[in-house]
Amino acid sequence: MSAPSATRADATAATSTRTGPTRIKGNGLAFWLFFTPFLVGLCVFTILPLIWGGTLSLFEARGTVLPTKFVGLDNFRGFLVDTAFLQSLRTFLVFAVFIVPVTMAVSLALAVLVNGLPRFQTFFRSVFFLPTACSYVVACVVWRLSLFNGLESGIVNQLLGVVGLDSISAWLSASPYWWIVLVTVRLWLQVGFYMLLFLAGLQAIPTQMYEAASVDGLNPGGFTMFRLITLPQLRTTSAAVLLLLLIASFQAFDEFYNLTGNNPETRPPLVYLYNIALGPQQDFGRGSAGALVLTAIMVLAGLLQTWLVGFGSNDDATKRRFGFLRGRRRRPVDAAETETAEELEATGSTGSTGSTEKTATPEKEVRR
Amino acid sequence: MTAQLNIVGQNRSSVGLVLRYTVASVLALVFLVPFYAMIKTALSTNDEIYSQDFVFWPSDPQWQRIPELFADPRYLDALMNSAIMAIVSTSLSILIAALAGYALVRIPHPAAKPMFILVIVVLLVPATTAFVPNFIIVASLGWIGTLQGLIVPGLFSAFNVFLFRQFYVNFPREIEEAAYIDGAGFFRTFFRIVFPNTLPFASALTVLGLIGSWNAFLWPLVVAGDGQNAMTVQIYLSSFLTAQTFDYGGLFMAATVSLIPVLLVFFVLQRYLVAGIAATGLKG
Secondary structure (H helix, E strand, C coil): CCHHHCCHHHHHHHHHHCCCCCCCCCHHHHHHHHHHHHHHHHHHHHHHHHHHHHHHCCEECECCCCCCEECCCHHHHHHHHCHHHHHHHHHHHHHHHHHHHHHHHHHHHHHHHHHCCCCCHHHHHHHHHHHHHCCHHHHHHHHHHHHCCCCCCCHHHHHHHHCCCCCCCCCCCCHHHHHHHHHHHHHHHHHHHHHHHHHHHHHCCCHHHHHHHHHCCCCCCCHHHHHHHHHHHCHHHHHHHHHHHHHHHHCCCHHHHHHCCCCHHHCCHHHHHHHHHHCCCCEHHHHHHHHHHHHHHHHHHHHHHHHHHCCCCCHHHHHHHCHHHHHHCCHHHHHHHHHHHHHHHHHCCCCCCCCHHHCCCHHHCCCC | CHHHHHHCCCCCCHHHHHHHHHHHHHHHHHHHHHHHHHHHHHHCCHHHHHCCCCCCCCCCCCCCHHHHHHCCHHHHHHHHHHHHHHHHHHHHHHHHHHHHHHHHHHCCCCCHHHHHHHHHHHHCCCCHHHHHHHHHHHHHCCCCCCHHHHHHHHCCCHHHHHHHHHHHHCCCHHHHHHHHHCCCCHHHHHHHHHHHHHHHHHHHHHHHHHHHHHHCCHHHHHHHCCCCCCCCHHHHHHHHHHCCCCCHHHHHHHHHHHHHHHHHHHHHCHHHHHHHHHHHHHHC
């Protein structure tokens, strides 16, 4: 599995130096035979829709996918001043303020917990990861009609009863409560995935750093060790997870559609867009304009992510791009690491996780 | 193993260890509660479901809901459509991406570089907001409410092409060269030699693809239309959820059964799934 994690630098080097002799005649034909299926699909289902959507965004097109009347930028103007659209952005912000930090904290805590278990690691990892296989719809069925069903016998209301609180019957129709339902369902579904990313990050931390720090007198189980070594070493993973979580919460659709439906107060951007284009209005002109606006927001986020993280989970590329973030790392630990690195290289105490190849040594980092 | 435990900065004492396993076990139970609630409700009588008293486990499990469910042709259609969609779209999209990714690095051609740049640019366009323009195209083709409308627009993943390209950059050249010396052409070499050696990597993407398309919601919702022909199991479940059904037991049984295929894939192929996330994770 090490192959896909080639750096981009490697990749370009490989193509330029090993362009390969033209061993066989008919290269031209072979290339297009291999590439055409993808290219045709890309043109028809990505590029053409963008062009068509871009055109429609300048026209009036209600209930038809053909342009009827040229309206210039009116669709965009209408979209950007629509209070419902601004409300949907606000919904995204509120949602993100809850879901992003909570998911980060819980997935990191789970990863640290699982990583510290000497036995049954795989079992616990599987249990925490299991909800990832579940669909949003199935989870919404359970959340809406069982866990948070508003009956006194509902599981969450039972728990409230145990701690002496009153049952809540309006989980999905009143403001502070629906956020609890919306946030917990997504948390349950996605936290295992981010736990895996943090686990990979934890297992890439050179064990020598912990050894050196405990030689320097830090308590191996202590919070100081976590704060001085684990957290700074996870900076790259954390930044990547943060961006992924932000983008994912911007694209939230399934749980909002299935839990709160078309309630204007809990309507994130995609649900709002869905209702304009595919709701009763079937307004494809404004729908296309809206799709372009949201696409532009996400392309900007994507550019930011590409710049920070690179494509794929390539560790070297990630480190290179995050080099600027690492300047603030604690010096003493840094020094300890380089001193002890060689001595301890051969002790083989990295554990059974197969992460040795990912162990980054400071020399391997290239700063830009 | 003990060495690792100490190093990872955790408590050495057995008290700490007991505490850690206790916390892990309690959390594991919390994570399993929704599954318990789902199965419990699926087997409860409707009286128990609406009861104000908490019932830990149904007194008279309603197993007959399973045959009832499979007697519903709408549910069977939905399961079948989901299965077709998951299998066809995953395998075709991986094949298309493997071919394109291979061409980009292993078939010398002046167009390879511009095509790679095109792939990179397309990577930046998010797939989720594309449902409006894609609906326009699919509607124009008359594909609303059809399986091809469900499957075909999702087959061309620039991200998968990119992943395969990265994979083939590091693919050992010697194997192919032996095939070329034996006189095999590009197609023969690819299908007989290269692709079989890609299978572990392709399997990782396959697992992610199978689970992803079985669970997909937004695009199936856009395409399904009113008819039965393209209704997936997720849309089937959602239609009951949004229409305020009264047969909760049946709905929960349908949800439980819909999880079985995806859980099978999850458990049997979990090691590929973890590898797939390691390979693609940070892109999401």
